[in-house]
Amino acid sequence: MKPDAGHSPGKMLECPSCGLKNLPSAAHCGRCETYLGRRDMPFAPYSLRVKAGFIDLAFLLGVILVLDLAGIWILMALGASGDWAVTWFLLVIAIALGYQVIFFATPWRATPGQRITGIRVVSASGGEASVGQIIQREHEYVMTG
DSSP: OOTTSSSOOGGGEEETTOOEEOHHHHHOOOOOOOOOOOOOOOOOOOHHHHHHHHHHHHHHHHHHHHHHHHHHHHHHHHHHHHHHHHHHHHHHHHHHTHHHHHHHSSSTTTTTTHHHHHHHOTTSSSOOOOOOHHHHHHHHHHHOO
């Protein structure tokens, strides 16, 4: 964001990369897009996170149901053996476990439930979480239950 005449220079945030004075409300530098280190981003309330979780659960169950039915139909049509059914089942489980990572790899950077409820997942510094950070987050979630 560009500085304006309504703010005094002492209250402006200086970019550590290019030195541009930015508005106090800016999260990124208006010139070079460097993250300015704001930590005033609030946590999403528990009730909102639960709501996003239920939306994601319903979406994921729908995706699994469609994939399972499509897989069964295709495997039956091809006359495949039971080995293919096990492989298909494992693929669906992998998709379910990678649900968060898959959606964070998209330009949305959020699951459907998070998008609908307006929740943003950020890194510890308050900036945009990377796919690597999301993978680590999901790994810790699966390991700790």
